[in-house]
Amino acid sequence: MKIHFIIILLFCFEIQAQDIKFLGWYQSYSQINQFHKFEWKFNFSNTINPKNHQFEGLQYSAGNIRLQIVNTFSYRKNRHFCYSIGLHFQRNFTFDHNYSNEFRPFEQIEYKHEWKSLKLTHMLRLNQRFMENKIDNSYPLTWTIQYKTSLNRILKDFSEGHQHLYLTGFSEEYFTLFGAQNYAFFYEYWAFLGVGYQWADWGRLELGLGHEYLLRNAKRDIRSITYVGLNLITQINWLTHKTS
Numbered sequence: 001m002k003i004h005f006i007i008i009l010l011f012c013f014e015i016q017a018q019d020i021k022f023l024g025w026y027q028s029y030s031q032i033n034q035f036h037k038f039e040w041k042f043n044f045s046n047t048i049n050p051k052n053h054q055f056e057g058l059q060y061s062a063g064n065i066r067l068q069i070v071n072t073f074s075y076r077k078n079r080h081f082c083y084s085i086g087l088h089f090q091r092n093f094t095f096d097h098n099y100s101n102e103f104r105p106f107e108q109i110e111y112k113h114e115w116k117s118l119k120l121t122h123m124l125r126l127n128q129r130f131m132e133n134k135i136d137n138s139y140p141l142t143w144t145i146q147y148k149t150s151l152n153r154i155l156k157d158f159s160e161g162h163q164h165l166y167l168t169g170f171s172e173e174y175f176t177l178f179g180a181q182n183y184a185f186f187y188e189y190w191a192f193l194g195v196g197y198q199w200a201d202w203g204r205l206e207l208g209l210g211h212e213y214l215l216r217n218a219k220r221d222i223r224s225i226t227y228v229g230l231n232l233i234t235q236i237n238w239l240t241h242k243t244s
Contacts, residue, residue: 144175
């Protein structure tokens with residue numbers, strides 16, 4: 001009985017041996033282009049592992065671990081509802097010889113409302129994930145769902161215009177429906193909390209602390225990153241030729 005117990009402990013330790021946890025750095029830039037009720041949003045983001053790590057014999061080198069480019073085209077029906085389609089491109093281990101690409105068309109719906117002093121946004125997105133398989137040089141399809149809740153609250157106004165300090169944050173969950181990568185139903189989680197400063201109606205900067213948890217493979221090895229995040233957001237209303 002004791003031998004069986006020891007074997008089970010060793011097996012569990014081996015399962016956890018490929019888990020990866022480290023501190024990272026995240027930065028993003030978003031440009032929002034408004035055309036009356038229509039909107040085009042471009043987002044570029046980068047996640048960096050700042051130093052080399054070793055996890056139970058597994059080498060995890062410093063470098064750029066994920067680059068993302070997302071284009072979203074939206075129609076705002078009213079002040080509450082927004083409908084969108086888009087394309088998400090992702091490259092994992094961007095400058096490594098073992099990089100992999102992913103193409104992710106998606107459809108989403110957003111609902112915005114206010115609760116007391118908070119502005120809340122709920123987002124539900126359906127993804128078609130085409131993730132590169134290096135073995136047979138193919139892009140098998142996996143269907144997934146994202147649910148995201150975002151918050152925004154003004155902390156202090158500095159003028160009668162648009163300059164203010166605000167609290168920002170989000171919680172985002174990812175679920176697998178079916179497809180080639182169907183090794184877990186709940187497979188990824190993101191969270192962020194920070195403060196932002198809007199210095200004009202066309203620009204703002206956010207700084208905060210984020211966390212990412214994901215299952216890396218069918219063995220259910222995890223990658224957990226706690227990161228410092230910096231987000232720059234600009235926007236312009238092209239119909240009036242002025243910032244909005």
